[in-house]
Amino acid sequence: MRFRIVSIIALQLWRSSLKNKAVLALTVIIGGMLLFAAFTGWQHYRYQHNMRLQYQQQVREQWLNSPDKHPHRMAHYGYLVFRPKHSLSFFDFGIESFTGVSIFLEAHRQNTVNFSEAGFSTGMLRFGEISVAMILQLLVPLLLFFLGFSSISAERENSTLKVLLCQGVSWQELIAGKTLGITGVALVLYLPVILVTVLCWLLLSRFQVSAGDSVRLLLLIFAYFAYFIICALIAVLVSALSKTSKGALTTLIGIWLLFMIVLPRGTQVLGAQQYPTPSKAAFQAAVEKDLRREGDSHNPDDPHYKAIKDSLLRAYNVDSVHKLPFNYGGFIMAEGERISAEIYARHQQELVRTYEQQNSFGRYAAFINPYLAIKHFSMALTGTDFAAYMDFQQQAEKFRYQLAQRMNRLQMEYISNQPPGPHDKPHSISHAHWAELQDFRYVPLQGKQVYRHERLSIAALVCWLLLPIAALFIITKKFRAL
Template identity: 55%
Template sequence: MKTLHLEFLIANHLKNAILKNKAFYFITLFIGALLLYAAFSGWENYTSQNETSEKYQHESREDWLSNPDKNPHRMAHYGNFAFRKSSSLSVFEFGMEPFFGNAIFLEAHKQNTANFSEAGFSNSMLRFGEISIAMVLQILLPLLIFFIGFNSVAAERENGTLKLLFSQGINWKQLLIGKILGVVSVIMLLFIPTLLVLVLLWLFLQNFTISVDEMLKMLLFIAFHFIYLIFFCAIAVLVSAASKTSKKALISLIGIWLVFTIILPRTTQAIGAYIYEAPSKIRFNSDIEKDILKQGDSHNPNDLHYKAIKDSLLTLYKVDSVQQLPFNYSGFIMTEGEKISSKIYNQHLEILLKVYEKQNRFSKTVSFFNPYIAIKNLSMGLSTTDYDSHIDFQKQAEDYRYTMAQKMNALQIKYISNKKPAATDKPLAISKEHWADLEEFHYEPKDIRDVLKSEIISIISIILWISLLFVLLRIAAKNLKAI
């Protein structure tokens, strides 16, 4: 108890010393203003995107249902839209959402990518990153921690008070823990109000009704950022304790901050993209088209592949022409063509995704050398604003597109006659009531288990960094000198 009392005394003394520094209040005021702006910006982005997505998803559905009686194959080409709503935690972590589209046009025989990204309508400043609460917590608060902690021990050495402290029976372990607690207590003055605003805003946006899954994501989001900040508090004190002067400590800490938050993240992305080069969008689509043409063209009646199917059907049903078949031949061929084109697309997509997966795995592996990359990946995963969530949206949209196309083909097979109408007759069509058979698209975000599974490397990395911190504290407590 006496030992713990000494550590709290050291922490309280450092806290009071920091709070006497006027520069601390100016910096805190600046960061506080950024946090308020980030909260407002996140709220505006969240409400704007979700209101827009809901509006146009509803309009897309109404347009689909309001189509008149027509041939179902024409409906398949008329298409539909899939919109992705933002998750509640995207208010605090924008992640990669500004660079990915949130709407996909769905049509038969063709797989489109997401469009209407915020980056596509913004200027070049967006590439520097938007100001979000997560960005302030992950980049600016560590810089503030280094600013208030760089002289926590080095100043004591310069003033000659370090020897005096040790002569009173205090050891290095007590001093280091006390100084870390002092820096943590100061940072909590900013972190706790931020959390209160964060949680209240989060609850308000959801009308105070939340699921267990969202609650767990929120708690983990807070917990991991808390651990992340404590890590930087400890680094600041350890570097200060190992430095001869406060100036050297400050220079070393700024260097660490630049490497962790600026240099390594961008270098890692560039190296990953260079080692695992992905094909361009033009080449990707061109390769798919080539493979589909090798299999045949379902819209060409003389295509060898589909002519073989026609001959086998005529033989099986013992008829002389497709007009005599008991089902719509064109719908059957379109069903087969959709199966082939979708299979080829998915094969090429899986190859492409493996390349991107290697790039992302390389980046996540670097998190063992950089805690910022670990917390950034984990933060985006919990907020479902990461790359995996974007791919998950595209896959759900593709599943919906395939279901839509095949349902329309099935309706054509069942209800459309093989006999071509005369020039004076109405076009072959079915009742518009069938359009309601296709349910509206709704994107289901990844649950907490999927997030933790995909971000296991980041979690292990954070655990290892904390473990390393304890090791460094023990080593420092045994080897540091007062002079």
């Protein structure tokens, strides 16, 4: 393959495409949409980030300023934590609008993430939000298909294809040149997007970027570039296989509808049918059933906890829990918290496993649909995917458990076993102890964890990039000029 011939063909197609008023108009429209999406994404990130930071600070101040009280009351007073946004989330909103932003943490209960934007929006949100990623994933491929549907079929219809082939241009050089020319038109849109994305990312990060986030951004840029090459190559190959431009355009529109609408929705429905998930009420009922089987820590006559009391009395050789060297109520609450947390974690793992099985349909479907591959990989790199959401839930649950057990230990150490008299004040400890609980700090998934979760998406993108190139040298042997 001669690079000079390829570059001449690519340059000729690039120039002729940009001279086309329809192509130029579409390019300007999509470019304007990209700028609008970048600006609104930047504004949305700033608003959400500042709001969550403000409320998290208020929650911390209220916790520290709480008066002297019983530790168990503080455990039920609870703590509200907010999920911070990743600095690249302005680029791809992912599933953030549907997953909620905060969790109320309290003793004995594991609450869900609440206050999602979808809960406060109309049903129009289900059709998606205008983000940079959405436009690059859906509209730019449509532009590439529009550019490529007549790239070779028109040459065949105008009888210039035979002339090119007779002059020594090979099929591989012709297809490679057309693909690069179409990709070059996409770069007219994509290069400004890269610059705007990097600038917004630096501003939102306040120029304090980590090596891991830098690698994420680079991978995001190269992944979308590979996606455009795949779409351009598909368009050129369909044009080469079609006898007429009309037939090529019809085929490419069908491929776009299949890739962008039918397969994504179909895999979701199929996954939900094969692996149904319980309703929220059914999930909570199953947890409560297991909790009742283990016993009630608030019931002094419960057989399980009565056995614990009897063993403690024998171990310390006393005849009453009031004579134990620690607060018996705090010990029982700690044991009950441990049991309830283990039960909830087991049910939660089963639920997450079901969701992962549902999502696996879409991940394997990425090998027949490049849109699903870039969609999943893009969400993972911007921290807006299901794995990042579940990681936040797990870290919040770990913090909740530490909070509850910390309050239980304070009760065991500082609260007397003797009940207060009728004229005594209720048992309490100094509010200075509240500061011993560190504020919640969410640590995002690291690069290796992200790549491990998205190994199928990465493999699918690589396959989609290699298979059409392999087809370039295999299928073209059967191509005909007529």
